Amino acid sequence: MSSTLIRNLTISDAASALDAMRATRPLVQNITNYVAMTISANVLLAVGASPAMVHAVEEVDEFVAISNALVINVGTLSPLWIEGMQRAAKQAVALGKPWVLDPVGCGATKFRTDFAVEMSRAGPAIIRGNASEIMSLAGAAGAGGKGVDSTASSDAALKAGKALALASGAIVAITGETDYVTDGTQVVAITGGSALMPLSTALGCALSATVAAFAAVRPPFEAAVAAIAVYGAAGAAAATRVTGPGHLPAELCDALHAVDADMIARYATIRVVEEVNV
Ligand SMILES: Nc1ncnc2c1ncn2[C@@H]1O[C@H](COP(=O)(O)OP(=O)(O)O)[C@@H](O)[C@H]1O
Numbered sequence: 346m347s348s349t350l351i352r353n354l355t356i357s358d359a360a361s362a363l364d365a366m367r368a369t370r371p372l373v374q375n376i377t378n379y380v381a382m383t384i385s386a387n388v389l390l391a392v393g394a395s396p397a398m399v400h401a402v403e404e405v406d407e408f409v410a411i412s413n414a415l416v417i418n419v420g421t422l423s424p425l426w427i428e429g430m431q432r433a434a435k436q437a438v439a440l441g442k443p444w445v446l447d448p449v450g451c452g453a454t455k456f457r458t459d460f461a462v463e464m465s466r467a468g469p470a471i472i473r474g475n476a477s478e479i480m481s482l483a484g485a486a487g488a489g490g491k492g493v494d495s496t497a498s499s500d501a502a503l504k505a506g507k508a509l510a511l512a513s514g515a516i517v518a519i520t521g522e523t524d525y526v527t528d529g530t531q532v533v534a535i536t537g538g539s540a541l542m543p544l545s546t547a548l549g550c551a552l553s554a555t556v557a558a559f560a561a562v563r564p565p566f567e568a569a570v571a572a573i574a575v576y577g578a579a580g581a582a583a584a585t586r587v588t589g590p591g592h593l594p595a596e597l598c599d600a601l602h603a604v605d606a607d608m609i610a611r612y613a614t615i616r617v618v619e620e621v622n623v
């Protein structure tokens with residue numbers, strides 16, 4: 346748990362994190378699901394990072410060692426992948442590399458939920474999920490969920506997200522109409538995005554990958570806020586150029602390629618909603 350008051354994070358902090366990320370073009374290792382692989386890689390390339398989708402247990406130790414950040418996403422979990430995920434998380438923690446957990450579909454089945462809970466205890470720097478996933482991972486009542494989709498609002502998941510952050514030691518990001526980032530005591534709300542985004546598959550997964558890219562250059566709280574503001578702004582800008590969800594991924598990539606301080610300021614807001622009195 347953080348005991349110090351976070352700096353009042355602003356749009357200009359998000360823009361400076363974006364610049365720092367682009368300047369280093371971090372290598373982000375993705376152990377992600379089959380649905381999300383291509384859009385995650387395209388999103389990372391567009392925003393300015395370097396993606397690699399690598400999950401074989403035989404090479405994860407070596408690959409984590411050359412990566413700047415890692416994502417573990419349980420979307421198409423199968424027993425074959427579990428050892429690679431466990432090993433990658435362990436290696437990332439041992440080498441001090443930040444890793445992001447995306448607990449896709451947590452709550453849908455016991456297999457998936459048990460494994461997501463196990464991984465939440467394996468030292469992620471950040472956990473990013475939709476409201477139902479975060480509530481389920483926290484063991485909260487009323488998580489709902491429909492497969493990989495949320496049936497709860499991010500507002501309803503905030504209490505569970507704070508509890509999860511305190512229990513896991515990770516920064517928790519809950520996405521939805523409003524996105525929240527919390528360390529368990531402090532909460533930042535970010536707006537942006539579009540109601541079309543949940544209608545296009547794997548855009549949450551690609552956001553988790555983006556959060557990992559920012560975690561390569563900023564501490565976890567700041568990284569999550571900055572990545573979500575950048576992504577939300579690009580998503581909102583992209584949504585103005587489409588008539589439905591079909592072309593949204595392509596427009597999102599174009600917007601992520603172009604995003605700058607002006608676009609973030611125009612389409613996103615960042616607001617501290619709870620802070621610690623020190
Ligand atoms: N109703 C909404 N309005 C604006 N943005 C949204 C809305 N729902 C989701 N988003 C955005 O879509 C992205 C993916 O979030 P979400 O749909 O919650 O994740 P997941 O795809 O994992 O379920 C985030 O950037 C989030 O801010």
Ligand SMILES: Cc1ncsc1CCOP(=O)(O)O
Nearest residue numbers: 378380420493547548549550
């Ligand atoms: C549809 C689907 N099924 C298994 S993983 C996956 C992708 C989920 O992506 P997101 O969580 O970003 O909506």
Ligand SMILES: [Mg+2]
Nearest residue numbers: 449475549550
């Ligand atoms: Mg998801």
